[in-house]
Amino acid sequence: MDLCDLEKYNVDWYTQVRGCSAIVLKPKTTEEVSQILSFCDKNRLAVCPQGGNTSVVGGSVPVFDEIIVSTELMNEIISLDETSGILVCQAGCILENLNNYLADRGLIVPLDLGCKGTCHIGGNVSTNAGGMRLLRYGNMHGNVIGLEAVKANGEVIDCLNTLKKDNTGYHLKHLFIGSEGSLGFITKIALHCPPRSKSRNVALLGLQDFDKVLRTFRKAQAQLGEILSAVDVMDSVTMDFIEDKNHQQSPIGSHPFHLLIETSGSNEVHDSEKVNNFLDDVINSNLISNGTMASEPSKIEAIWSIRENVSNGYKKCGAVFYYDVSLPIEHYYSLVDDMRNHMGDKCERVFGYGHLGDSNLHLQIEMKEYRKELKDYVEPYIFKRTAELKGSISAEHGMGFIKGKYLNLAKPASSIALMRELKKILDPNGILNPYKIFPSH
Ligand SMILES: Cc1cc2nc3c(=O)[nH]c(=O)nc-3n(C[C@H](O)[C@H](O)[C@H](O)COP(=O)(O)OP(=O)(O)OC[C@H]3O[C@@H](n4cnc5c(N)ncnc54)[C@H](O)[C@@H]3O)c2cc1C
Numbered sequence: 001m002d003l004c005d006l007e008k009y010n011v012d013w014y015t016q017v018r019g020c021s022a023i024v025l026k027p028k029t030t031e032e033v034s035q036i037l038s039f040c041d042k043n044r045l046a047v048c049p050q051g052g053n054t055s056v057v058g059g060s061v062p063v064f065d066e067i068i069v070s071t072e073l074m075n076e077i078i079s080l081d082e083t084s085g086i087l088v089c090q091a092g093c094i095l096e097n098l099n100n101y102l103a104d105r106g107l108i109v110p111l112d113l114g115c116k117g118t119c120h121i122g123g124n125v126s127t128n129a130g131g132m133r134l135l136r137y138g139n140m141h142g143n144v145i146g147l148e149a150v151k152a153n154g155e156v157i158d159c160l161n162t163l164k165k166d167n168t169g170y171h172l173k174h175l176f177i178g179s180e181g182s183l184g185f186i187t188k189i190a191l192h193c194p195p196r197s198k199s200r201n202v203a204l205l206g207l208q209d210f211d212k213v214l215r216t217f218r219k220a221q222a223q224l225g226e227i228l229s230a231v232d233v234m235d236s237v238t239m240d241f242i243e244d245k246n247h248q249q250s251p252i253g254s255h256p257f258h259l260l261i262e263t264s265g266s267n268e269v270h271d272s273e274k275v276n277n278f279l280d281d282v283i284n285s286n287l288i289s290n291g292t293m294a295s296e297p298s299k300i301e302a303i304w305s306i307r308e309n310v311s312n313g314y315k316k317c318g319a320v321f322y323y324d325v326s327l328p329i330e331h332y333y334s335l336v337d338d339m340r341n342h343m344g345d346k347c348e349r350v351f352g353y354g355h356l357g358d359s360n361l362h363l364q365i366e367m368k369e370y371r372k373e374l375k376d377y378v379e380p381y382i383f384k385r386t387a388e389l390k391g392s393i394s395a396e397h398g399m400g401f402i403k404g405k406y407l408n409l410a411k412p413a414s415s416i417a418l419m420r421e422l423k424k425i426l427d428p429n430g431i432l433n434p435y436k437i438f439p440s441h
Contacts, residue, residue, distance in 0.1 A: 009053065011061060012060060014314060017063075020062070021064075024070055035154065037069075037185060041154065041431055045431060046064075047185075051121075052115070058401035059398055063434070070092075075090060075094070075097075077093060080107075082106075082107070084162075086190055091125070099116065103196060109191070110143045112133045113131040126177075127180060127398045130355065136264065145161060145164060146160045147173045148160045151184050152184070182437050183426045184426060197264035199263075199264070200229075200300055202260065202295075203293045205252075205261065207287065210332075212257075212288070213356070214332075217259070223277065226265070228262075228263055230261070231261055232260040232307055234258045234353040238364075241349065241366065253290060255290065317367075320365065320367070321375060323382055324360070324362055326359045327389055328389065329356075332361055335382075335389065336352035352364070360396060383409050384409065387410070399437045404440070
């Protein structure tokens with residue numbers, strides 16, 4: 001491997017964090033991971049577990065010269081029980097590949113992210129990733145039935161249960177889900193994969209204000225019930241950004257807010273009737289100004305691509321500061337207004353979009369160029385304000401290297417102390433993903 005090859009493992013997706021590791025190891029089996037960690041632990045060598053390297057909080061790249069252990073070659077599907085829907089695979093399977101494999105068998109991965117073609121299922125589990133299907137299927141804590149992980153000292157912890165019901169002692173798998181590679185290295189996963197919906201509808205609606213967005217969302221919950229599978233929102237500045245950077249236009253013209261509502265179910269006639277009744281109601285209640293609906297897969301993908309491609313625009317900007325927070329629903333959009341007031345003319349634009357159905361806001365600040373003093377002006381403000389509004393400073397991306405220093409705004413001191421105790425028990429020499437999650441002081 002030459003230095004150019006090393007670069008892609010040392011730099012994160014948005015090129016905001018860069019390490020300088022000279023070693024990338026690519027084990028193929030759990031035994032090889034175990035040998036690597038055992039050696040590193042004995043020799044006090046720090047390790048950075050890496051999946052698809054799509055972390056947006058600097059979790060997946062080394063901070064200094066930690067040894068990168070990549071799951072790139074751990075990509076075997078081990079088994080699928082088509083009746084229970086339980087898939088067992090290695091941690092390095094790419095999310096989209098798993099989904100394609102399941103599609104042929106009438107099943108679906110209960111997770112969908114914009115970077116599905118790159119991220120690994122092990123990375124998804126390690127970050128407790130959310131994404132587009134969380135409203136319907138819940139998070140990884142609910143969908144991971146079992147897993148296998150390797151402790152820092154090389155010991156293999158076998159929690160690779162494939163039964164939905166198993167209340168025999170502590171549910172240790174939860175220690176590894178969402179702990180961002182700080183407590184162990186996940187090697188295998190048993191995932192519950194539900195049946196693929198036969199009928200899918202997507203409505204893209206234009207609305208005049210955020211109050212109407214919330215009222216429409218409430219009606220969608222009440223009237224679409226069990227078939228409601230995603231509710232995402234984009235403000236008008238997001239839509240301008242998409243048009244400028246991605247040259248994609250809304251098929252329904254410009255509106256202060258766009259709401260994307262998806263249903264997935266098993267009966268086309270039943271689902272369309274529900275969706276049509278819902279649309280009649282929101283039109284008659286003067287909640288929406290315009291809208292379009294799609295049931296054909298190609299049209300559905302075209303609508304989703306508007307939303308999913310927002311992040312492609314970042315690489316075409318001078319710089320974007322990117323925040324992923326969740327807020328009590330009544331404060332969901334006020335944080336965007338607060339940030340606009342805070343920034344004044346210090347940036348190009350502030351915009352907000354995200355998984356409204358999960359109260360998850362992606363707040364972006366676009367600038368002509370990266371300036372550290374601006375970052376120092378934005379970050380304490382946004383994280384403090386989110387904490388004041390009783391939100392979470394990381395809804396779905398984790399803490400990584402970037403957010404670690406703000407952990408005390410997210411968790412009480414007693415919880416942080418317990419987290420540190422757990423870390424000490426599982427990784428006493430602190431070799432696994434050091435400098436991540438926790439404040440460094
Ligand atoms: C365009 C784009 C869209 C995104 N959309 C979403 C979204 O909708 N929802 C969402 O939640 N996130 C999203 N993300 C963030 C990111 O994709 C997720 O956090 C994803 O789960 C990371 O998977 P990965 O395989 O790339 O892991 P990596 O980025 O490689 O690693 C993430 C973290 O997990 C650790 N890790 C990785 N593999 C293992 C392992 N086998 N064992 C132990 N630790 C491990 C790493 O050390 C790191 O701390 C998005 C990112 C991009 C770039």
